[in-house]
Amino acid sequence: MQGQRSKTVWQWPESNWRNPEIDWKNAEFVTVGIDVGSVSAQAVIVADGEILAYGNVRCGWDGAESALKACRSALQAAGDLPGERFDFCIGTGYGRVNIPLAHRTLTEIACHARGAHYLHGPDVRTVLDVGGQDIKAIRCDEKGKVVTFLMNDKCAAGTGRGMEVFADLLGIPVTEVGDRSFRFEGNAPAALSNDCVVYARSEAMGLIRQGWRVERVLAAYCTGMAQRIYALLERTGVTSQWAVTGGMAKNRGVINRLAAMIGVEDMKTPWDPQIAGAAGAALFAHTLCRKGKAKRR
């Protein structure tokens, strides 16, 4: 098993936040979306269709406990908001079947499209969600509704988990991987020849032993990941207005290289791109409340 040493190194930091400009007391509806993924869970609280607060936490083995942890984190940020004030809660993500607070569930595909539509703006037409365990390329319309999507959830190549394994191997905080991948000397290296994370790990160890600097290895790995993601995006077709959600959105080492392959910059957002799924779920919950269709089961 992995030692304690690495435990803090490769993990990304948890966070929560509250929008100081919104007062939930005046809101007609307060809804919540909870996204339980394979390595992280988020809860987003929405007051009348605007994000009031969110919590972004690492997952444990227990999906139900992870959902509660994310929710507690969001409530803590929200301050005086009592949990009983929630009008409706929608669960989404890989672990959505096991969220105790959820009144209903939706697929993460729908939620990520809707969330990106809010976080990145209504111009977004292609949403690339790169999470811990899968990559989704989603095409959506002007309302944030899914038109088509493709997904890779069989293989760790190109996923956040693959990146964590790599960061762990090199002993580098996962949050620094992107920046350091640009700090190599000389010509840019070609992508690693292996897609498979297990083989890429051996290949990287070989390069380090040959005297490669860590930054150069990171550059080769990030290039390979960008190529891998690009192959999926190419199959759905990329529009010029494209956005990235999920943890990988924070890794510029991969995303900037991907943008160069596409030839168009990705859309930026001031929000934490990891909350897109939960935000989408909370926004769907708000729509249901407004239409009087929020039936609790």
Place this chain on the structure above:
Amino acid sequence: MGIFAGIDCGVKHTKTVLMKDKKILGKGTGLTGFDLKKAAEKSLEAALNAAGIRREEVGRIAGTGSGAHLLTIANLRVDPRDAMAGAARHAFPGVRTVIDVGAEEGRAARLDEHGNPVDFVVNERCAAGAGIFIETIARILDVSMEETGRLFFESEKKIPLNAQCVVFAESEVVGLIHADTPRSDIIRAVFEAMAGRIASMIRRIGVLPEVMMIGEVAYNPGLVHALKHELKTETIRIPDAPEFGAAVGAALFAAQKGASA
């Protein structure tokens, strides 16, 4: 007839056999590491020592395996399918399907009634059908590779493994450990998943009896059992020292070439 050497340069180990008159005189192994020329020299030397013969007595040296193109001491390079066919002819003539699963690669060849390779498939892109999967899980479960083969048969319950990827399976197995799942059940789930991957590769060329398996993974009776089940075959024949199978095949190929030259 002279003495011939077959060197199989794998990702993890380099294996050498010395053969004369279709009989094995000596075997040697070296860790491939990052200097496969050194590994080849080392394994050849070990084989020479074991056989008690001098380097000068060796006629032709044949190289095969994933690093064969870098082997400078070899006089000829043997295609993996010819090496597999040679291994079959040497151990069990009549075999029609040869499976070779090593540390990081899996291969299969279908042979015609004369033992010539007619179809071939290889997986070198995904770790889920290779020996490294067993190694990874053994490490997480803190058991030796040998123990995994034994523990497999102690399993009392079939549990599914959702992950198809070694990296995801690692996380899933840690979850199973947390849920107090017996190690034997976890190993069975992993082996069944792995056998499924290997079998789906082999099915692309078709499975004809008899089936033979070489490569280091053939040492694991649990995995072989799971593979038999997946392939719906009653027996999988395994030669002595299966990890030297491809090297034996290569040496035989060198001998044939020598005879015809």
